[in-house]
Amino acid sequence: MSTGDVQFELTAEQRQIGELAAQIAQREIAPNVARWDREHAFPRDLYATLTDAGLMGIVVPERYGGVGADYVSYALAIEALARVDAGTAVTVSVHTMICNAILTLGTQEQKARWLPPLTGGNAIAAFALTEPDAGSDAAAIRATARRTDAGYVLNGRKQWCTNGGYGAVTMAMFRTGAPGAKGVSAFLVDNALPGIVVEKVTEKLGIRTSNTCDLLFDDAVVPHDALLGAPGDGFGNAMTALQGGRIGIAAQACGILAACLEESVKFAKERSAFGKPIGAFEGISFKLAQMATDLDAARLLTYRAAALCDAGLPFVVAAGKAKLFASTAARKHAAEAIQIHGGYGYTTEFPVERYYRDAKITEIYEGTSEIQQIIIARSLLGKLE
Numbered sequence: 001m002s003t004g005d006v007q008f009e010l011t012a013e014q015r016q017i018g019e020l021a022a023q024i025a026q027r028e029i030a031p032n033v034a035r036w037d038r039e040h041a042f043p044r045d046l047y048a049t050l051t052d053a054g055l056m057g058i059v060v061p062e063r064y065g066g067v068g069a070d071y072v073s074y075a076l077a078i079e080a081l082a083r084v085d086a087g088t089a090v091t092v093s094v095h096t097m098i099c100n101a102i103l104t105l106g107t108q109e110q111k112a113r114w115l116p117p118l119t120g121g122n123a124i125a126a127f128a129l130t131e132p133d134a135g136s137d138a139a140a141i142r143a144t145a146r147r148t149d150a151g152y153v154l155n156g157r158k159q160w161c162t163n164g165g166y167g168a169v170t171m172a173m174f175r176t177g178a179p180g181a182k183g184v185s186a187f188l189v190d191n192a193l194p195g196i197v198v199e200k201v202t203e204k205l206g207i208r209t210s211n212t213c214d215l216l217f218d219d220a221v222v223p224h225d226a227l228l229g230a231p232g233d234g235f236g237n238a239m240t241a242l243q244g245g246r247i248g249i250a251a252q253a254c255g256i257l258a259a260c261l262e263e264s265v266k267f268a269k270e271r272s273a274f275g276k277p278i279g280a281f282e283g284i285s286f287k288l289a290q291m292a293t294d295l296d297a298a299r300l301l302t303y304r305a306a307a308l309c310d311a312g313l314p315f316v317v318a319a320g321k322a323k324l325f326a327s328t329a330a331r332k333h334a335a336e337a338i339q340i341h342g343g344y345g346y347t348t349e350f351p352v353e354r355y356y357r358d359a360k361i362t363e364i365y366e367g368t369s370e371i372q373q374i375i376i377a378r379s380l381l382g383k384l385e
Contacts, residue, residue, distance in 0.1 A: 010072070017058065017069055018076030024053055025084035033085045033209070037354055040203055042211045044166060046088065048122045055081075055092060057119025060099050064115035071244070071306035075251040079299075082255025083262075086358035087209030089255060090365075091124070093248030094162040098125035098171045101241040102188065105229045110188060114169055126167025126191070128158035128215055129238050136371055138173070139181040139235055143217060145174035151224055152176075152187065154217040157199065160365075164213040165198045167191050171241065172215075173234045186234035187226045195220030206357030245366045246319040247309065250302040253326035253362040257298060260330070260337040260355050261291045267341055267350075284340055291333045298326035317379045324372040327362035334359040 028049055036043055050056050058074045060066025067073075074096060082089035099118050102110055117123040134140040143156025154174055164170060170189045177183030189196070195218045202212040229237045265288060268279030278284045301322035308315035334356040338345035345352045363369045 010076075013069065014073045014076055017055075017067075017073040018080050020053060021055060021077035021080035022083070024049060024055070025081050025088075029081070029084045029088060034348070034351070034354075036085075036209045037087075038348075040208045042166060043088070043209060047091070047124060050092065051120060051122045054119075056095060056122075056124075057099065057115075059096060060103060060115055060119045064103070064111060065120035066099070066115070070310040071247060072303055072310060075247055075254075075302050075306045078248050078251035079255040079258065079302075082252040083259045084255075085209055086252055086256050086355075086362075087207040089252045090207055090210050090249070091163055093245060093252060094127050095125045096248065097241050097245035098127060098169070100244055101171055101186075101228070101237065104240070105186075105237055106188070107225070109225060110228070114188060117168060123168035124163050124166050126161055126163035126170040127241075128161040128164060128170050128172035128189075130159045130161075131157060132159055136368055138238065139184065140179075141173055141175055141184060143172075143174050145176050145185060145187065145222075147176070147224075148221075151221045152226065154187070154189070154195070154220040154222060156217055158215045158217070160202060160212050161215050162365075163211055164191075164215050165201060165211045170215070171228065171238075172217075173238050174217075176231055176234075181235040182232050184234040184238075185231050186228040186237045187222055188228050189220070189222055189226060193220055193222065205360065206354070207361055242366050243316050243319055244309065246323040246372075247302065247305050247315075249362055249366050250298070250305065250319065250322035250326040253323070253330035253359070254295065254298050254302055256330045256355050256359050256362070257291070257295045257326070257333055260333050260352060261288070261295055263350065263352055263355075264288060264291065264337045264340045267344075271342075278340075287336050287340060291336060294325075294329040294333060298322070298329050301325050317376055320367070320372040320375040323362075323367065324369055324376070327359075327369060330359040330362055 054067040057066030058069045062068045078089050078093050118125050131141050145152040145154050172187050172189050173184050175183050176185040197216040198213050199216040200214040268284050271278050305315050305318040305322045308318050337352040344350050
């Protein structure tokens, strides 16, 4: 299989990790996901099982308690989880994104402190960047970190913090200098410190098993060594983390799309109209054909981005293309899955309505589709004024 600069095919280890994630998803998640979704429940106990299986430390080296696998394996695992529950998949995806940020940006002390509990101790990592007035324009954040002799004093609000209510540590961005990207620094914040409050848990259209909350930092003091990377590098560090995270979101979208195809093929064979299965009609079969084609395309784009990352080659544009295409395809075909199911698809008796609700967010978080288009366009044109 060619990725342009990288030739690859799935190894036995990669397939094994994907199959392990699929088995756990079917055994532990599938029987419960409809109830979890209905109750907006975060299945905290599930992550002990995922930790024991090594899925919370896929890309982290063994010396820190991880599996030491590659990003292709990670993409396969996220897809397998998302095929059953997209909320679980994004919890693992963001957790992995923070683990990788610590691995690549952290000091030896930060790695030794945080990676073992995150990969083998059933601790979860969270991410806090967005604010009420700073979304895609992430350099406009206002939350501040003021340096004192005792440490940095954190103040401000963070919105839509994934895993924020359950995180042991949060990678959070605060302003330490002048306005703009160069005034932002990244911190590893111990969520058990005083002055950190879960202000609101967000109820969402979809991915309801994922915890999303607003965090209030009210004179929370973190030690000087909580700084992740150099002062003023926080914006770049956040963007670096998100670049790898986009592989995970693309894989999540692939999982949702795969579930849509599976359910739609099954229904098209079982449901009859006008004396024959509805799959016999081109109006249905052509939808399935396009769904299958787009799934293959989304997977190939995602695996290519992951393979480039594993090879140490530039992958940012490839990840942007994968996320853009896969998320668009997931949202489009989740709607088609409902159409194929007809009235049944609009009820909670069938899971396609949940896939539809889950799919939309993949076009928004970790860089909207519009942001991905900017990245891709600039790779072609440069930055035009």
